[in-house]
Amino acid sequence: SKPPAKLLQEKMKPFTGKIGIMVAGLEVPHTHIHLIPMDSEGDLTFAKAKPANPEELKAILEKISQ
Numbered sequence: 001s002k003p004p005a006k007l008l009q010e011k012m013k014p015f016t017g018k019i020g021i022m023v024a025g026l027e028v029p030h031t032h033i034h035l036i037p038m039d040s041e042g043d044l045t046f047a048k049a050k051p052a053n054p055e056e057l058k059a060i061l062e063k064i065s066q
Contacts, residue, residue, distance in 0.1 A: 005035050011064045012037040020044045 002010075005019040014037035022044055025031040036043055 007064060008035055008037055011066070012060075015039040 005021070009017065009019050016038045018038045020034075020036040020038045020043060022034040022036060023031060024034065024046070026046070038044065042048070
């Protein structure tokens with residue numbers, strides 16, 4: 001099996017070709033490691049983050065599960 005970042009890179013095909021890593025624990029009392037397909041450096045911020053809807057999440061799951 002492939003490392004998660006490599007799998008995301010191959011399946012999501014971000015514009016930069018890179019997967020960013022962000023370690024954060026702001027909204028919960030523990031740390032999360034976020035792997036973010038990067039179309040630009042601006043993708044590594046929560047400033048423009050919006051809640052994902054279930055349909056978007058399902059489409060991403062299907063894409064990376066293939």
